[in-house]
Amino acid sequence: MKEFEIFVGPQHVGATGNMMYHVWVDGDTVVKAETHVGYLHRAFEKLMERRSWLMNVALIPRICVPEPDVNEASYAMAVESLMNWDIPERAKYIRSIVLELARLSGHLLAISGYAGAIGLYTVPQWLIGDRDYLLDLFEQLTGGRVYHIFIFPGGVRWDLPDGFLRKLGKVLDYLESRLKLYDDLLFQNKVFFERAPDVGVIPKDKAIEWGVTGPNLRACGYAYDVRRVDPYAAYPDLDFEIPHYPKFGEFEVLGHGCDCYSRMVVRRLEIEQSIRILRQIIKKIPDGPHTLKLPNPIAWKVPAGYAYARVESSKGEFGYLVISDGGKVPYRVHVRGPSYTHGINVMEKIAPGLNIADFAPTAFSLDVCPPDIER
């Protein structure tokens, strides 16, 4: 049969953002795929070399729009490593609140995108609506709904506002009550059972070697989570499970892992775990200062050296390699985004053999966020 070329993206319902997949198909079967990026390139890494250590905090959230806080947290931790700062306990707990809320928000968006790609359009409408309650919390806490610019080297910008934890508890109760509805709509839906298992399979023995991280790696059966393997913030004190294939609890194990089904069920189960973590934080959060006493922000000088900090984002390992030459600005910052491997290398390798109708769901199940590819 004659081969055709199809461009999925950059403005396409089946692309996970401003990126493009160049797909060759033979009939309905994908023969080859190439990822093209560059639509969002703003040279963040170059800009960071021209801005002071503190000014960068306002710049970097833009590297990942759906989940900006992981950038602030990993950058702050890298700078703290160079400065040799130990931040107050309360700041660690507040950071964990922000990061878990961001994870919830990221997972709701990922599930929305996937459900839309398999034609279940009610799911995105409900989940995006529910996500707004999380954005309300962000607004109350930080003043911003999308970009928060809240975590910075030394702690967080300010303490929790009055009544925040009570409101957080209410939102968590609401979100938990909605999970049953999400299950009816998507996770117990026959369309999902038919279309997700054994689709878009990453070979299990290659997963780590290919640089797969986060929920995509856990869907392959590895219980690896940066919150456990390289703990940060308040996570060492918190009790949570790492959902991974085939430990799906009440969910049926369909397929053989590493597929769209496992990836989405892992995300669904992680929502429960995030709710559990946040409830523990509400009970355990200690009193005390929310930040260190900081030096004059204009005259900050960070000792020369190399530091790498990583956090677990809803997409995988998010890390910052920060290099200082002792000056007022970073000498070099390199951002390691999870989408860099998932969106390009992994997607190009697993796409051949897919039915064209499964291409978009597979791309969404990897939860690729193009801004962290280009930076």
Next chain:
Amino acid sequence: MKAIEIFKELGIEYEEMKVKGNSTPRYRAKVEPDKLEEIIKKFKTQGFKHFVALSCVDWIKEGNMELIYHLFSYDTLEDVFLSIYLPRDEPKYKTLRHLFPQIETYEREVHEMFGVEFEGNDRLGEFILEDWNDMPPMRKDFDTVKYVKEKYESVPLVEGRGDKQ
């Protein structure tokens, strides 16, 4: 096998990086470019199977390009940063994409942004930038202001809007 033991076995000097926030140890070592492949292979067989990233740093004063190969072990929970230095005026190295496939993408980016050649990588074409005709933009001597002035100040204003500018 712990990273320290591997370093000792290979006779490589290393230093420990400062860590606050995260908790696993990180080691940094400078290695010879022609030995790097063997060293990465050794680490890979000893559990360092997660290739985290390849970063490039332009040390303009020293006249070097530093390539940092970053590995992580899920067994011993350690990070290893292996640095090689290439001459800045003609940075050339070989591809290591056969060790970890995602290195290919990192090499494409480093080639485009820093101008480092990787022999054996056939995908070093246009990646993020489009129609770029200047020096690689992440190099320290690339003057962003000058580039913008030359490139965009010559673009004529939209007719009728000139007075307002």
